[in-house]
Amino acid sequence: MPRIPADMAKAEAFASQMINILNSGSLSTMISIGHRTGLFDALDSVGTATLEEIAKGASLNERYVKEWLGAMVSGKIIEYDPSARTYHLPSENAIFLTRRSREKNMAAIASMLPxxxxxxxxxxxxxxxxxxxxxxxxxxxxxxxxxxxxxxxxxxxxxxxxxxxxxxxxxxxxxxxxxxxxxxxxxxxxxxxxxxxxxxxxxxxxxxxxxxxxxxxxxxxxxxxxxxxxxxxxxxxxxxxxxxxxxxxxxxxxxxxxxxxxxxxxxxxxxxxxxxxxxxxxxxxxxxxxxxxxxxxxxxxxxxxxxxxxxxxxxxxxxxxxxxxxxxxxxxxxxxxxxxxxxxxxxxxxxxxxxxxx
Ligand SMILES: C[S@@+](CC[C@H](N)C(=O)[O-])C[C@H]1O[C@@H](n2cnc3c(N)ncnc32)[C@H](O)[C@@H]1O
Incomplete structure (x- = not known):
């Protein structure tokens, strides 16, 4: 028989923590991919761009880039404007994700997890x-x-x-x-x-x-x-x-x-x-x-x-x-x-x- 939680509020809070863990773990792998494929650097250099422009600029397969952007936008790493269909990497995030600021680049560290x-x-x-x-x-x-x-x-x-x-x-x-x-x-x-x-x-x-x-x-x-x-x-x-x-x-x-x-x-x-x-x-x-x-x-x-x-x-x-x-x-x-x-x-x-x- 599974043990019944003594404190249901505590159990629900832990369920939320688990969701955060699963999302963060997934994003960490996607950040590593963004680092290795040069997607963060490409987006950083153009500022704001559509999916087609990003994929072409980085010489990558558009279908994969679209899915990656889905994770980055829902993970609040990249911003999305649905009316213009454009993506934007905020400069505050770019410092920790690009080769332009190598010393602060935590995306390189994310590559260690895989x-x-x-x-x-x-x-x-x-x-x-x-x-x-x-x-x-x-x-x-x-x-x-x-x-x-x-x-x-x-x-x-x-x-x-x-x-x-x-x-x-x-x-x-x-x-x-x-x-x-x-x-x-x-x-x-x-x-x-x-x-x-x-x-x-x-x-x-x-x-x-x-x-x-x-x-x-x-x-x-x-x-x-x-x-x-x-x-x-x-x-x-x-x-x-x-x-x-x-x-x-x-x-x-x-x-x-x-x-x-x-x-x-x-x-x-x-x-x-x-x-x-x-x-x-x-x-x-x-x-x-x-x-x-x-x-x-x-x-x-x-x-x-x-x-x-x-x-x-x-x-x-x-x-x-x-x-x-x-x-x-x-x-x-x-x-x-x-x-x-x-x-x-x-x-x-x-x-x-x-x-x-x-
Ligand atoms: C965590 S890495 C650090 C590498 C490097 N110092 C750096 O900062 O990039 C530890 C290194 O120690 C090396 N190493 C481990 N045992 C060793 C041994 N017995 N003799 C020589 N090198 C060893 C590993 O192959 C590895 O490259």
Whole structure:
């Protein structure tokens, strides 16, 4: 027998919440499609247009565009004038949906949800039998990650983040050795290599696909001060120590983050620095209840970050390992944690500035 709700008003309110969830989840996928097909950018550049003009302008099939516009208009993302049969993307919405404002573009983040959902069947199996899902099952993961990371970290590192470490920009200008661990398709490192031609940048990445993308891009930009190594951080052997090691959104994904942190500590020169960017949340669920992205983060963890670690027999720290656990592990690895900062451009992440302490 189904249990009868004790409070009917509460039950009805939850039914409304469920409707919102189903609509928002659906819109999120449609936003990803709008991003990938360039529909938001096309609409943004023309201002106001009919269905035929939008489809032609974006070189897309009109029937599909019509259905997509139906979702966008009913979802209050795009405006529709039925008398003129025209569609309009308000500038207030366009900032968060187009490539014109890359740093604020949340449509790129929406593209991660279909990437994660691709492995849903495998995750259901893991719920029953344990284990994990490996990187090779995620299709476009590194491509989507690279786009998000370029906007978030790449566009802000030199102007907003690195200046917070006294003397670091000067050292990069003069020439130092930099290692980026779990560098993905190298977007951040390529940007640094271009900006600081006197320094040497090395990126280490487990997966072959993103390494080959990164190498191609380095060749395309004719950069001779950046190298990408396809290696597991647990077996990687650098030829020399580094002045700066960076880890952007990597540590919680690793199979053995404790071992990698200790290795990073060993690989630093005595006066070297470690910069770790990782998710801004608490290690304790009860402290995350008002976190605006908490459900997104626990979902990211289940469908990607935790499971890729468990797939390698790892710790499965999870996306929401939190600032308390992160600080503890950095100190256990031997680092002195100088500062934990959150920036206005990226409230979702913390930046941990560490020095090598003996
Ligand atoms: C969330 S992604 C972040 C990528 C990149 N830092 C960025 O910001 O775009 C984590 C990366 O760590 C890499 N990775 C995971 N385990 C690794 C290991 N043991 N050795 C090297 N790279 C690893 C993954 O392949 C993935 O590219």
């Amino acid at each position: 990437v994660w959902s691709r492995v849903e069947d495998r995750i259901v199996e893991c719920f029953k039998h344990g284990g994990g899902v490996g990187y090779d099952e995620y299709g476009r993961f590194h491509e989507v990650m690279g786009e998000i990371s370029h906007a978030n970290v790449g566009c802000n590192l030199v102007d907003n983040i690195l200046p917070d470490r006294p003397g670091l920009l000067d050292k990069l200008e003069k020439g130092i050795r930099v290692l980026d661990i779990g560098c993905g398709d190298g977007q951040v490192l390529l940007k640094l290599a271009e900006r600081f031609p006197g320094s040497l940048f090395i990126g280490v990445e487990l997966c072959e696909g993103p390494v080959s993308t990164a190498r191609q891009q380095a060749g395309h930009q004719a950069l001779d001060n950046v190298r990408f190594e396809n290696a597991d951080l647990l077996s990687y052997q650098p030829v020399d120590r580094f002045d700066l090691i960076t880890a952007f959104d990597v540590i919680h994904d690793l199979a053995f983050p404790d071992k990698v942190l200790s290795r990073c500590h060993q690989w630093l020169k005595d006066d070297g620095e470690f910069l770790m960017m990782d998710v801004n949340a608490s290690s304790h669920l009860e402290n995350n209840l008002e976190h605006p992205f908490a459900p997104f983060l626990y979902t990211a963890s289940t469908l990607h970050c935790m499971t890729v670690s468990l797939a390698q027999g790892g710790m499965g720290l999870g996306t929401v390992w939190g600032v308390e656990k992160a600080s503890e592990m950095l100190m256990e690895a031997g680092f002195e944690l100088s500062e934990v900062k959150t920036y206005e451009h990226d409230p979702l992440n913390n930046y941990y500035f560490c020095s090598r302490q003996e």
